[in-house]
Amino acid sequence: MGTRTGGRCVRRHPRFFGLVQEQLLEFAEHSFALNKTNKQGASQRELLEQVAKSTGRTPKELIGPEFPDVSAHVWSAFMALHSGRTYGMSGPNPLTWEGIAAWCNLTGIVLSSWELETVKALDMAWVKAMNEDNG
Numbered sequence: 001m002g003t004r005t006g007g008r009c010v011r012r013h014p015r016f017f018g019l020v021q022e023q024l025l026e027f028a029e030h031s032f033a034l035n036k037t038n039k040q041g042a043s044q045r046e047l048l049e050q051v052a053k054s055t056g057r058t059p060k061e062l063i064g065p066e067f068p069d070v071s072a073h074v075w076s077a078f079m080a081l082h083s084g085r086t087y088g089m090s091g092p093n094p095l096t097w098e099g100i101a102a103w104c105n106l107t108g109i110v111l112s113s114w115e116l117e118t119v120k121a122l123d124m125a126w127v128k129a130m131n132e133d134n135g
Helices: 007-012 014-035 044-055 069-083 097-107 113-131
Strands: none
Touching: 014 044, 014 069, 014 113, 069 097, 069 113, 097 113
């Protein structure tokens, strides 16, 4: 790769990365809300899919923001880290910087500062979604 790639690219094009992060967070927040389960163990997604099956119409709540393909590697990193999440007495623990560093060390994956910030933002969005009442 040339000298124009890597970390310097992030500093030169913050609007692009900010937009990608925003799109990924919108997708993630919608997905997290749909995948959250109620007290009976059913997710909002499952309930809405049942409505769609029964009525033949897709509820608008099921249609969300498009996944930004350019950030698939960040989503994949988040999902891998999320699968190793720890839980405490009060529920899920946020991902730690130490845990992320250990995962990077074990996998050999190097995340840029933008990618790290995005993983932490996704984690905060997931924790927030899980802590909201089902209503």
